[in-house]
Amino acid sequence: MIDVQQQKDTRRVYLNEVGIKDLTFPIEIKNKDGKWQTTHAKISLSVDLDPEQRGTHMSRFVDIIQENNRIDLNHIKNILSIIQEKLGATKSFIELQFEYFIKKEAPVSKKISYINVGVNYKAWLDKELEFEMTVITPVTTLCPCSKEISEASAHNQRGNVSITVKSNEFIWIEDLVKISEDSASSPLYALLKRPDEKYVTEYAYNNPRFVEDVCREVKLKLEKENISKKYEILVESFESIHNHNAFAKIISEDMN
Incomplete structure (x- = not known):
């Protein structure tokens, strides 16, 4: 059969990326x-396209991911190398959006449950492998101002801490989650008994944090742990007594 994609294109226009997007597929992530x-x-999944080639072979992307659905740095590099080889490209790209589950132990009862965090993972292979990973961790924030001016209690709410890092070295999702949780007023748990609820409520009350506080704490912990010099931090609080959200952001000088 005629390979239409391999036909020469006389317009000679280079395409930065061509490929497939939003393929939903089971994957395995290493804990x-x-x-x-x-x-x-x-x-x-995508590749760059030579200006003289009319199109790429879209079905090959699906073939490749079906045969290579384990995800860690070595597997990602192998997938991107296979894509380049199978599609005759010089650059290859992959992006994954998925939920990652972390086992959590309740602070008093020690009951085990799982908390899900959102992950957006991008990697590209040109002369060397680079990747960008965003981990979105749900947390609790308690307002220092509310605590200071109220005779009892203080407003608190759920929030998200999003950490984006660029690197060519592997970074564990769990490490970014721990930094996010340690920077907030309190972590979240899927399962809490009454003694746990008492502990978590009082812990957050004794650890009030603005979004600004959380954002700064994340920055200091990222730098202390030497995770990456390229990072973006976004903290958003889903305010419980306002009809708007609050946020704070830090972008490292090396990120762009």
Whole structure:
């Protein structure tokens, strides 16, 4: 059969990326303890396209991910290398959006439950492999101002801490989650008994944080742990007594 995609294109226009996007597919992610966790992801795969080539072979992207659905740095590099080889490209790209589950132990009862965090993972292979990962961790924030001016209690709410890092070295999702939770007023848990609720409520009350506080704490912890020099931090609080949200952001000088 005629390979239409391989036909020469006389317009000679280089395309930075061509490929497929939003393919929903099961994947396996390696936990920090060495085990593989199964989840599903929205996946985008692409390559650059030579100006003389009319099109790329879209079906090959699906073939490749079906045969290579384990995700860590070595597997990602292998996937991107295979894409370049199979599609005759010089650059290859992958993006995954998925939920990652972390086992949590309640602070008093020690009951085990799982908390889900959002992950957006991008990687590209040109002369070397680079990747960008965003981990979105749900947390609790308690308002220092509310605590200071109220005779009892203080307004508190859920929020998200989003940490985006660029690197060519592997970074554990769990490490970014811990930094986010340690920077907030309190972590979140899926399962709490009454003694746990008492502990978590009082812990947050004794650890009030503005979004500005959380954002600064994340920055200091990222730098202390030497995670990456390229990062963006976004903290958003879903305010419980206002009809708007509050946010704070830090972008490192090396990020752009």
